[in-house]
Structure formats: C-alpha cells, structure tokens
Amino acid sequence: MKSPVFETSLQSIHSISIPSDIAESFISQNHKRVVVQVKYQNKSVQFHAALQKRKELFSVMFSKKYQKQLGVFSNDYFQVQLLEDTSKYGVEMPEELEAVLQSDPEASEIFESFTAGKKRSLIYYVLGFKNSQTRIDKSLIITENIRLGIKDTRQLIKKL
Structure with a gap:
C-alpha cells in the first residue's frame, strides 16, 4: 500500500501535515x-513514523536531523509519499541487535514479550550509535539486563 505523492509543509517544528484522506x-x-x-x-530521506491525530489534523514526526539533511525550513513545501510499513517492529532492526538476540534465545523470547513501543525504544537506542562495535556492546548490555529480569527501559540500557 502506498499513497499518492503529495505536497505539504511543516505543521510544527517537529512534524509534517498529512492530508486526512491519505491518513485515514x-x-x-x-x-x-x-x-x-x-x-x-x-x-x-526515508524513515519510519506513526500517524498521529490531534484536533482532527494528522501528522507524522519529522526530526530536525532529517530537516537539516534536506535543507527544509518552516515555510518550505516538499513532496511526501507514505508507504505501508512492513517491518516487524515498525523500524528496521539493526543487524547487531538481531545477531545478539539470535545468539541468546532466552533474552530473545523475553524481548519479544515486550510491548511494541518498548521494543522500538530499545531498537532506536541501538540505532543511535554509528559504530558497529558500540552497537554490539550496547546490544549485549541490553540482553544481559533482559536475562536479569530488568523491565524498566532506562535500566535495560545501563551497564550494571
């Protein structure tokens, strides 16, 4: 499923307007x-997002990072197309986290029991690191903490 290409602008400093008919x-x-x-x-740029509705208006978050990559400012109009998100988690899983979870079935099973939002939070956390070794290290910390029974997302990412 994909929408037609449409022109829109920033709705706020961190979001873009989505026409109601397309969002619905x-x-x-x-x-x-x-x-x-x-x-x-x-x-x-291409990124994953959630359709949000506030006061009958639809939008998606559009980070400053992507705005800067494109050179978009508040009064600019740009082309947008929405595509069905077919990823398992609503975001692309980093190879490093996937490999660490595959090597630890117990942690993987617990990870899969988390809410979709908690899984995405952990995935985004690992994606925030550019260096592959750092991603592996952070993934190992998360899986170790999962096995220890830690549920709080803030505690899951900390080395004990």
Whole structure:
C-alpha cells in the first residue's frame, strides 16, 4: 500500500501535515505506522513514523536531523509519499541487535514479550550509535539486563 505523492509543509517544528484522506486510508487498513519518503530539491530521506491525530489534523514526526539533511525550513513545501510499513517492529532492526538476540534465545523470547513501543525504544537506542562495535556492546548490555529480569527501559540500557 502506498499513497499518492503529495505536497505539504511543516505543521510544527517537529512534524509534517498529512492530508486526512491519505491518513485515514492507512488507518482504516490498520496501518498506523508508515514509512515516510520526503523529497526536496533533489534530496530525499526515508524513515519510519506513526500517524498521529490531534484536533482532527494528522501528522507524522519529522526530526530536525532529517530537516537539516534536506535543507527544509518552516515555510518550505516538499513532496511526501507514505508507504505501508512492513517491518516487524515498525523500524528496521539493526543487524547487531538481531545477531545478539539470535545468539541468546532466552533474552530473545523475553524481548519479544515486550510491548511494541518498548521494543522500538530499545531498537532506536541501538540505532543511535554509528559504530558497529558500540552497537554490539550496547546490544549485549541490553540482553544481559533482559536475562536479569530488568523491565524498566532506562535500566535495560545501563551497564550494571
């Protein structure tokens, strides 16, 4: 499933407007999470996001990082297309975390029992590191803490 390409602008400093008819076509098919493709002046970015509704207006979060990559400012209009998010977690799983979880079935089973939001939080945390070795190290800390029975996300990422 994908939307037609549409033109929009920043709705606030961290979000972009999504036309109601497009957002509702995804939500009616149970697709609250989407992949967003944004194009502006021969540059493009793609990211995962959740469709949000506030006061009858739909939007998705659009980070300053992506705005800077594209060179988008508050009064600019740009092209957007929404795609069905077919990823397992609503975000792409980093190879390092996936490998560590595969090597530890007990931690993997507990990880899978977490809420979708908690899983995404941990995935985003690992994705925040550019160095592959750091991602592995952080993944090992998370799995060790999972096996210790720690449930609090803030505690899961800390080395004991």
